[in-house]
Amino acid sequence: MRVEFDEPKCVAAGQCAMVAPEVFDQRDDDGVAIVLDATPGADQHDAVREAAAVCPAAAIRLVEQ
Template sequence: MKITVDEEKCCGAGQCVLIAPEVFDQRDEDGIVVLLDAAPPAEQHDAVRESAEVCPAAAIQVTEDA
């Protein structure tokens, strides 16, 4: 799994941080997403997928390994 985030799309809702705090954080000044781990361990994959699904701005992209 590889994760990318589009900071330009991010609206700072913070759902990703609530669901996967080991993978996502938010900048203090504006709430924009910060990617902590672009290739998280397998135990984080379900939470990352959920974060991408619930992101209101569709700012999180998940690419599955082949």
């Protein structure tokens, strides 16, 4: 799995960072999400899928490999 993130679409809701904190975080200055691990391990796949599903801006795209 590869995580693709469309930063301009991010509304800084923080859902991704709450659901998958090992993969997503938020910038301190504006709350926009950042990807910590663009190729998370299999143990993180369920959380990353949930993070993409709950993103209110649909800014997270997952490429299954």
